[in-house]
Amino acid sequence: MIKDKVIIITGASSGIGEASARLLASKGAKIVLGARRTDQLQRIAEEIEAAGGQAVYAKLDVTSQADNDAIVSLAKDSFGRLDATFLNAGLMPNSMLSALKTDDWHQTVDVNIKGVLNGVAAVLPTFTAQKGGHILATSSVAGLKAYPGGAVYGGTKWFLRDFMEVLRMETAMEGTHIRATTIYPAAINTELLHTISDKGVADAMGGLYAKYGISADRIARVVEFAIDQPDDTVINEFTVGPANQPW
Numbered sequence: 001m002i003k004d005k006v007i008i009i010t011g012a013s014s015g016i017g018e019a020s021a022r023l024l025a026s027k028g029a030k031i032v033l034g035a036r037r038t039d040q041l042q043r044i045a046e047e048i049e050a051a052g053g054q055a056v057y058a059k060l061d062v063t064s065q066a067d068n069d070a071i072v073s074l075a076k077d078s079f080g081r082l083d084a085t086f087l088n089a090g091l092m093p094n095s096m097l098s099a100l101k102t103d104d105w106h107q108t109v110d111v112n113i114k115g116v117l118n119g120v121a122a123v124l125p126t127f128t129a130q131k132g133g134h135i136l137a138t139s140s141v142a143g144l145k146a147y148p149g150g151a152v153y154g155g156t157k158w159f160l161r162d163f164m165e166v167l168r169m170e171t172a173m174e175g176t177h178i179r180a181t182t183i184y185p186a187a188i189n190t191e192l193l194h195t196i197s198d199k200g201v202a203d204a205m206g207g208l209y210a211k212y213g214i215s216a217d218r219i220a221r222v223v224e225f226a227i228d229q230p231d232d233t234v235i236n237e238f239t240v241g242p243a244n245q246p247w
């Protein structure tokens, strides 16, 4: 059941995170929004409240452990408990390796990998103590299939497949039964392409998204479905893409 669940969403200021926040709040969840753009978060939280839902927000840079710990405290202080966290923040500054965009490489690892590690470290003590909780993460089809230009981004998303699966197995072994769900979206029309600093790559990917992109709402529906399962049931992996996707 979604109603009354307290759910943190990272990367909630746009795209998949925003769509998930709005949908889950409309089903009665209590949402804790995190991202760096607090003006966006404030607007989304106010609109959720105006529609009869409940939401609070905090400035969150996922590369900071302190920020991740603080948003867990905000969830508990605001709503008295924590049931799930959707580790969704990410960027995709694709480029050919020969372009040597090493700042992009390191930032992608910091946000897409270390940001998830920080988010998991922040919730694990709570979920372990209460013997339950749900951790969801946004990987990508780029975490299942390699493509030129996506070596570093894809690598960060491949990492999530291993990490989330081991997380599920270890918590099952330890009897804490933390549910781990990984989502592998294809082309979703969000602000993600704005994170590409290489103009040629950005233009090419823009063309691909124009042809194959689908709405972030489609991923929100999957997030809703995964969280809505009974507590003794976990859906490990979802791949979600457009019906016309040929790859």
Ligand code: NDP
Pocket: 010, 011, 012, 013, 014, 015, 016, 017, 034, 035, 036, 037, 038, 060, 061, 062, 063, 088, 089, 090, 091, 092, 111, 138, 139, 140, 141, 184, 185, 186, 187, 188, 189, 190, 191, 192, 193, 216
């Ligand atoms: P958006 O660019 O719309 O959203 C990305 C979100 O991540 C924003 O809310 C942004 O907020 C947040 N973010 C970025 N850096 C940080 C940071 N350092 N700390 C906290 N938040 C951060 O794109 P999407 O909604 O598409 O992206 C969401 C996830 O989905 C990403 O992990 C992406 O890799 C994945 N994905 C997307 C696909 C697509 O086609 N769109 C396909 C497959 C996977 P802010 O800038 O305010 O901090």
